[in-house]
Amino acid sequence: MGKIMKFTFLRHTETVSYRLSTLIVAVILFALGVFGFMFADKMDESSDMPTTVKKVYVCDSSSIKGVSYDSLCQTDNEFYKDVVFENLDCTAEEAVEKAAADGDHTLVLEVKDDENGEDFRARIIKPENFDDSDKQAKRFATFVDNNIGYVLSDAAGLTEAQNTEYFTDTKIETSVVGEDESSFADHMIKNVIPLLSGIILYMMLCIYGQGVARCIVVEKDSKMMESLLVFTKPYDLIFGKILGMYFAAILQFFVWIAAAVAGVAAGVSGSAAAGKAIGKVLEKFSAQGGFTVPAVVTGIIAVAIGFLLYIALAAFTGSFASKTEEISNYFGIYTMAVVACWMFPYFNQLNGNDHMLKILRYVPFTAPFTVPADIIVGNITMPTALISIVLMVIATAAVVFLAAKVYKLLVLYRGEPVKIKDVIKMLRNAKKSKA
Numbered sequence: 001m002g003k004i005m006k007f008t009f010l011r012h013t014e015t016v017s018y019r020l021s022t023l024i025v026a027v028i029l030f031a032l033g034v035f036g037f038m039f040a041d042k043m044d045e046s047s048d049m050p051t052t053v054k055k056v057y058v059c060d061s062s063s064i065k066g067v068s069y070d071s072l073c074q075t076d077n078e079f080y081k082d083v084v085f086e087n088l089d090c091t092a093e094e095a096v097e098k099a100a101a102d103g104d105h106t107l108v109l110e111v112k113d114d115e116n117g118e119d120f121r122a123r124i125i126k127p128e129n130f131d132d133s134d135k136q137a138k139r140f141a142t143f144v145d146n147n148i149g150y151v152l153s154d155a156a157g158l159t160e161a162q163n164t165e166y167f168t169d170t171k172i173e174t175s176v177v178g179e180d181e182s183s184f185a186d187h188m189i190k191n192v193i194p195l196l197s198g199i200i201l202y203m204m205l206c207i208y209g210q211g212v213a214r215c216i217v218v219e220k221d222s223k224m225m226e227s228l229l230v231f232t233k234p235y236d237l238i239f240g241k242i243l244g245m246y247f248a249a250i251l252q253f254f255v256w257i258a259a260a261v262a263g264v265a266a267g268v269s270g271s272a273a274a275g276k277a278i279g280k281v282l283e284k285f286s287a288q289g290g291f292t293v294p295a296v297v298t299g300i301i302a303v304a305i306g307f308l309l310y311i312a313l314a315a316f317t318g319s320f321a322s323k324t325e326e327i328s329n330y331f332g333i334y335t336m337a338v339v340a341c342w343m344f345p346y347f348n349q350l351n352g353n354d355h356m357l358k359i360l361r362y363v364p365f366t367a368p369f370t371v372p373a374d375i376i377v378g379n380i381t382m383p384t385a386l387i388s389i390v391l392m393v394i395a396t397a398a399v400v401f402l403a404a405k406v407y408k409l410l411v412l413y414r415g416e417p418v419k420i421k422d423v424i425k426m427l428r429n430a431k432k433s434k435a
Contacts, residue, residue, distance in 0.1 A: 005243045053083050060111045069087075212315050307368065345360045367388045
């Protein structure tokens with residue numbers, strides 16, 4: 001089996017198409033990482049435009065209550081130099097009502113100590129009637145986020161070193177009273193990351209699934225099977241082919257991932273805006289227990305096991321064919337299974353059907369499309385992920401064993417394309433004959 005695995009691995013990885021596709025996709029992913037963030041920086045620069053904010057009511061209940069925030073806009077940013085700040089001695093809700101009564105150009109800035117009393121929290125609140133064309137409240141919140149630490153440090157009489165220690169983690173967020181507005185990080189968790197991980201796995205399964213199916217039947221089609229069976233057993237032959245193609249795919253996949261990570265790292269290092277956005281997303285994930293080393297490692301293991309499961313399933317469908325042109329007769333079943341097992345969990349994720357998702361995480365064929373992303377971002381606990389992985393391992397062993405049985409049964413078959421029900425009868429008869 002080891003020799004067959006090595007031969008299959010080398011034969012596939014030494015082809016021009018494999019090496020060329022690996023290189024081209026790696027370069028594209030690296031370029032997307034670099035230039036994507038450069039484009040984000042350009043978009044951030046182009047966002048500088050006259051603001052619609054004219055007045056800001058300040059509700060300050062922090063330990064340094066009474067600070068004048070007029071100096072906040074005395075910066076090099078000419079778009080905010082005419083904004084007027086007015087301190088109010090009232091609740092944030094009352095300030096929002098007063099801002100709404102003023103018209104559509106007034107915001108509320110709420111400043112308070114955190115729960116531990118060791119840091120400050122600032123929040124920009126926009127009334128429902130605020131003119132938020134071009135996301136003016138978000139831009140103003142970013143401006144406040146970049147400058148409020150200096151205002152607070154001056155008011156507290158802190159040195160530059162103390163300012164760095166106490167005010168670098170000042171938190172800014174925007175919200176609309178009476179409206180549940182999801183953050184960018186929430187959107188990433190709910191939609192983007194599951195979709196992205198599903199697309200990557202789907203593409204890998206389609207590309208390598210067909211390659212595995214063809215690899216399984218190639219000796220049958222070339223009449224070499226009789227000679228091969230003199231030197232090896234059918235079980236060793238199919239196991240070696242599955243593992244050889246599997247490791248070739250894993251190698252290519254990790255090259256692409258490394259290129260993408262390198263591109264993102266290069267892009268972030270040259271983009272302050274992108275680095276800050278990613279930092280906020282990672283902070284959100286970290287708060288949910290995600291993006292820890294154990295979670296990332298477990299997610300990678302889940303992807304690897306799930307990928308092996310579907311590679312074995314592709315080998316199972318390929319074992320039915322006696323000629324390469326017959327593969328399409330059976331590979332359509334594999335493709336439909338992959339699409340269904342990907343889309344069903346994703347649509348339940350979009351619809352917020354948590355009860356169904358809890359079940360799908362334990363189904364071996366849908367778990368590869370749900371568990372890796374969920375454990376990495378912190379949507380599920382480690383025990384849930386480990387149980388899903390164990391179930392996937394059991395299912396993989398069962399599919400590999402079944403593929404080997406069918407392959408051995410039809411290894412010398414040269415007749416008309418067989419039907420699945422006919423193979424089931426053959427397996428039953430073979431079992432009875434042994435008994």
